[in-house]
Amino acid sequence: MSLSDPKILFENDEHKFIMLGMETGDEHGIYTNQYLILHKDEGVLLDPGGVHVFPKVLANVSEFINPDKITGIFYSHQDPDVSSGIALWSNVTNAKIYASNLWERFLPHFGVFDEKKFIALSDKGGNIPFKDGLKLEIVPAHFMHSVGNFNIYDPISKIFFSGDVGVGVVPPSERSIFVESFESYKKYIEGFHVRYMTSNKACKKYVDLLNKYDINILAPQHGSLYKDNDVKKFLNWLSGIKCGVDIIDKIYGM
Template sequence: MDYSKPIEIADNVFWVGYVIPNDPFQCHVYVIKNGSESILIDPGSMITFPVVLEKIYKVLDLRDIKYIIMHHQDPDIVGCYSVLESIMPQRERYIVTHQRSQVLLKHYQWKTPFYLVDQNDWKLIAGDRELDFVFTPYAHFPGAFCTFDKKTKTLFSSDIFGAISDKFSLFLEDDEELFEGIELFHKHYMPSRVILDFALNQIEKKNPELIAPQHGSIIRKEFIKTVIERLRKIDCGLYLLNEEETDVFILNKVESVLKKFLEDAILSSSLNTLISNLFSNIKKEINSLEKIIIVTQPGIYEGKEGDVVYIEVTSIGINKEIRKEVPNLKGYSYSLDLKTSRKKIGKLYLISNELNEVNLRFLSILFKRIAFPLAISLEKELTYEMIEKANKELYEKAIRDYLTSLYNRSYFIDYLKKKIEESKQYDIPISLAIIDVDYFKRINDTYGHIVGDCVLKEIASFLREEARSFECAARYGGEEFVLVMPFTKKEDACKRMEALRKRISSSKFCKEKNLHVTVSIGVAEYKESMTINDFINEADKKLYKAKNEGRNRVVC
C-alpha cells in the first residue's frame, strides 16, 4: 500500500495522514469529499501538516472544506490549524467540536466559529450527508465523542480503538502484535473499564462497518466485533494499585493521590497544573517534602545540544528555566527516570529532609503508576511549546516574500483591506505608493538574474528603512513594490517618496557591479468611494504616468 498518496477507505472518504518513521503513536487525518460542504477530520500537528496538506490538495480544493471536526484539543490533533486557517480561502466554515473542547480551543484565538455538537442535537447535516455524533465521556476526556457517517457507516472514533505499536499497518490485519497494540493503548489511555464499556456500548448501537481511529489501524467490519470483545476484557487505567503491597494505610495514601492525579490529568492539559497539584498532594502525605525537581534529557528541548529544561516545584510555586547543562543535584531523597514508550525524557528528584521506609514504599508504588503519564505530559508540554514556536516561524514564512523578506502580496492585500476599513471608520488618511525598478529587464538581460535579485534585495532594504513600524512594505510582484502609509496624506507621502527616490538614485547597487539604479513611483490617497481595486489602480495609473514621462520620478 502506497502511504505517500491519499487512500480512499470508503466512498469519498479518504485517509490523508502521514506515517511518521519509527513512531509507535501514529496520528491519522481524514477527509470526506462532499462538494462545497466537504469535511476535514482532526487536521493534525505541524509534524504531519506539510504531507497532509499535499494529500488534501490531491483530493479536493481547500475552499470546499466547510467543516473541520476536532474530536479533542490535544496538539497532535489540532496543532496545525493556526497555519491551516491562515492559508484557507475565506468562506463560511466551522470547527465542529464539543463544548468541553471549545473552552480550551478558544485560547488559540482562531477566527473560525464553532459548531458545538452537544448544542446541535448531536447531528450535522452537510449537503446530502448526515453525521451523527456519539458521546463517549471521559474516553479519554470529559467531552469525548465519535463521529458516525451514516452514508458509509464509517465511525471516526477519536482515541477509542487507537493503538501504540512499533508495527504499523493502516488497516488492521490478523496479527497479534497489532491487537496487543490496541490493548496497550487503552490500558494506558482509558481511565477505567466502566468508562470504556460505556463508550463501546454507545458505539455498538450505531453498528459501524468501518472504524477510523486517530491512532493505530483502521478496522474493517470483519474485525470490529473481535476488537470490542478483547477491549471489554482488559483492565483499564494507569493507576492500578500494587498487588504486592499489603499495608492498607499506604494503599489508601496511594489511592488518594492517584485519584487526584487522574482528575488533573483528565481535566487539565497543563503540565504546570499537574505537577503543582502533585507536589501539594504528596506533601499532604509527606510533610517534610521541600521540592520536586524535573530535569529533561540534554537536547530534548528544541533539539539544542546540551540544553536542558529545569523545573522546580515548591510550596511557593513553579520555576522553569533553560540551562546549558545538567545540574549536579545533591541531597535528593528519591529519584526516578521519566520515560515514554519511546525514550527517556528526563529525571525527577524529590528533596526532603527525612523519608522513612513507609514514605519510600508509598513513593515507589505511586511513581510506578504515574511515571509514564508524567513523562507523556512532559513530552507533550515540550512538543506544544516547540509547535507554538514553529507555528510562529511558519506564519512569518507564509506572509513574507522569500527573496526580499518583505511582506508578500497576499499579506499586503489583507493589510490594505484592514486599513481601508479603519480609514472609513475613524476618518484616517491613508496613502499608497507603488514603486517600480526602472529598466529592470535590461539589468537581468545584461548582468543575469543573480544580479537582478541583488538589486531587488537592496531596493527592499531601502523600503524597510523607510517604512514606519505601523506601515506595510511589500513586494507586489516582479520588480514592483508597495508601501502602505496609514495616517499619511498624499502631500506628505509624495515628499517621502521623492526623498526615497533620490536616495536610491544617488546610491550604488551590488558592490561588484557598482550599478546605478532608479525607480518610478506612483502615489495615491484613499477616497471614501473607492474599492480596494480602485485604490490600487489609482496608484498604478500614477506609476504608469511616471514611466511614460521618462522614469526616475514620482507622480502624485
C-alpha cells in the same frame, strides 16, 4: 516525519471517505491518521493534525477538493497531535470548527480568535450537516481518554471515526492500513488503552453505544484500521479491560 499517499476507504458517485495518509518516520514520533469526507462539492476534515503535518495534509486534501470547499473541521478532543494546526486550517478554509464546549476557552491558546467559526458541542453530541441534508453523526465518547471527547459516524460509508479509541502503537516496520490479525495486534493496543482509558465502566458504556451502529470500518487516529469482524473483536476486548482508575493502585506503585 512525512505522510504516506492518501487511500480512499469508500467511494460512490457522490461520496468519498479518504484516509489522507499515515505519518512515517522513526520510532519516537506520535503517528497520526487524518481523514477527509467528501460529499458532492463539500468536504469535512476529521482530526487534521498538528502543525508539523499541516503542509502535507493540505497538499493531500488539495488532490481531492479545493480547501475553500471544506465546510467543516471536526476535532475529537484537545490534544496537540489532534488540534495544534487549528489556526492554520482556520486561515485556509471558511469551515465551521466542531469540538466539545469544554475546549472552547482553549482556542485562543492555539491562535484562534474568531468565535463565529466555532460550533461548541454539548455533551450529547450533534451532527455535521451537508447542503443536501446528509448529516454526519457526532457520537459521545466521553472519558475514553478525554473528558470531552467525540467520534463521528458516516451513515453512507458506514465508517466510524473513533479518535483515540482503538489506537495501536505500532513500530514503523509493522505498520499497515488495516489490522491483519486482531490476536496479533492486541499487543500494540493494550498498553495504551489500559493507561489512557478512564475505567471499565466508561469502556462498557462506549461499547454499548457503538453496538447500535452498523460499522464496516473503525478508523482510529493512530495505528491500523479495523474492518469487518475485527470491529466486533476489538469492541468485545475493549468492554472487558480493566483500565485507568480500575488499576490506580498499580499506577501509583502501591
